[in-house]
Amino acid sequence: MLADKISGTLVGIWLLVPEYLRLGIWDLLCGWTGKAGERVEPRLGLQLVNEAALCVSRIRSNCSLSQKGFEVANGLPFLASDTAIHELLAARTIADTEELQVALGRLRRASGHFQGRLLAVDPHHLHSSSKRQMRRRRPKPELPAEKTSQSLFCVDTDTWQPLCFVLSSSSRSVAQEVPRLLTLTQDILAPAPGQALLLADSEHFGAALFSHVATHTPFDLLAPQPAYPVYRRQLEQLTPEAFTHRWAGLATAKTPFGFGKHGEQPYTRIVQRTGERPGQFQLKAFVCTSDREEVQALCEEYPSRWHAEEFFNANQGLGWRRAGTMNLNIRYGKMTAALLAQAGIHQLRQRLGHPMAGWNAEHLGKSLFQGLDGDVRVHKDTILVTFYDAAPLADVAHLFTDLPARLESEGVNPRIPWLHNLKLDFRFR
Numbered sequence: 001m002l003a004d005k006i007s008g009t010l011v012g013i014w015l016l017v018p019e020y021l022r023l024g025i026w027d028l029l030c031g032w033t034g035k036a037g038e039r040v041e042p043r044l045g046l047q048l049v050n051e052a053a054l055c056v057s058r059i060r061s062n063c064s065l066s067q068k069g070f071e072v073a074n075g076l077p078f079l080a081s082d083t084a085i086h087e088l089l090a091a092r093t094i095a096d097t098e099e100l101q102v103a104l105g106r107l108r109r110a111s112g113h114f115q116g117r118l119l120a121v122d123p124h125h126l127h128s129s130s131k132r133q134m135r136r137r138r139p140k141p142e143l144p145a146e147k148t149s150q151s152l153f154c155v156d157t158d159t160w161q162p163l164c165f166v167l168s169s170s171s172r173s174v175a176q177e178v179p180r181l182l183t184l185t186q187d188i189l190a191p192a193p194g195q196a197l198l199l200a201d202s203e204h205f206g207a208a209l210f211s212h213v214a215t216h217t218p219f220d221l222l223a224p225q226p227a228y229p230v231y232r233r234q235l236e237q238l239t240p241e242a243f244t245h246r247w248a249g250l251a252t253a254k255t256p257f258g259f260g261k262h263g264e265q266p267y268t269r270i271v272q273r274t275g276e277r278p279g280q281f282q283l284k285a286f287v288c289t290s291d292r293e294e295v296q297a298l299c300e301e302y303p304s305r306w307h308a309e310e311f312f313n314a315n316q317g318l319g320w321r322r323a324g325t326m327n328l329n330i331r332y333g334k335m336t337a338a339l340l341a342q343a344g345i346h347q348l349r350q351r352l353g354h355p356m357a358g359w360n361a362e363h364l365g366k367s368l369f370q371g372l373d374g375d376v377r378v379h380k381d382t383i384l385v386t387f388y389d390a391a392p393l394a395d396v397a398h399l400f401t402d403l404p405a406r407l408e409s410e411g412v413n414p415r416i417p418w419l420h421n422l423k424l425d426f427r428f429r
Helices: 011-023 025-033 041-054 082-090 094-110 174-189 207-216 229-236 294-318 328-352 361-369 391-399 403-409
Strands: 006-008 118-128 146-156 161-168 197-199 220-224 244-247 250-257 267-274 282-288 373-379 382-388 423-428
Touching (some): 011 025, 011 094, 011 328, 011 361, 011 423, 025 328, 041 082, 094 328, 118 174, 146 174, 146 294, 161 328, 282 294, 294 361, 328 361, 328 391
Antiparallel strands (some): 118 146, 146 161, 220 282, 250 267
């Protein structure tokens, strides 16, 4: 197919190839599949990654048009079948895929994608169409309950980038899965004790999880204390002298805290009091495994946790919105392929600039990766991708021309290992 000129509307996906080279995605896929680069398995994995980037559930030989440039970008002369993809995913264990997440996370850390200072631990429930008996959840109080697949992500709130995730059946609680997630996070970041602060929700509040974080990890944990009656009475017993007035309407207090009636008090409770008149005070408490400054923890660090929701809103179309099966190793493989796609898209966003850098994943998939018309041909040792009337890329076209020399200047081998070690360059007409 490379010997002929390919014309189609999926040539935009080639914009991600330089980012895959910069990140070393091909080596990760070869390691995950356990196969050499000459084999088909890493190429099938690359098709999964590019499918996620397009924000489509699948592109298969029995339901899609071929010869549009997509299959060639994966190093294949054909579109994979459902059976081939299923066999690829079924042969990988959960441990294999978690090793892939750690390897990707370390590469992203080296590339500066994470600051590793503030980390949000956030559950994300995916609507599932599985026929299995599963726990049902209500997405909103007014909506009926539905089957959901449970995932738990760790997101760097400074850069809004995901480090890793774990997946489990809906019968397991979030608190049971957090230690697994923290093991992966620790393997990726290797932080010094107290260097990273975990920002959790009230559903993570519990003695077992706080004890695990404090004794078995280098992280600090900050989570809101639920408004149980026993905790409300403890807060109401605090004297006015215990609070420090910060500014109009806000005062804070710090007290030791321990789980259980007669338990030790190894943690710190930070109490937030809002309101100016004694009869109108509202009290809310947070518990932390370390002694941190109150204003910084409450007003700067914990509010950044909501960046995790902004990350999901912008990127869940990559493959983190619906779950068609509950075979966990298969779900792990597909969702981790989306993690690889998201890493490449993040790097591409840095080059696209405004307004494309602000588009969500679905907008990018439809308007950029699927919305540009062009052709693919080979000239000597270089694959030339020509875009016709690519108005969205007009201001940044110079960043994609003379690409082999640009990659070499960055210390990146410009040859594409899954495409006969050919180089890649772009033209705009």
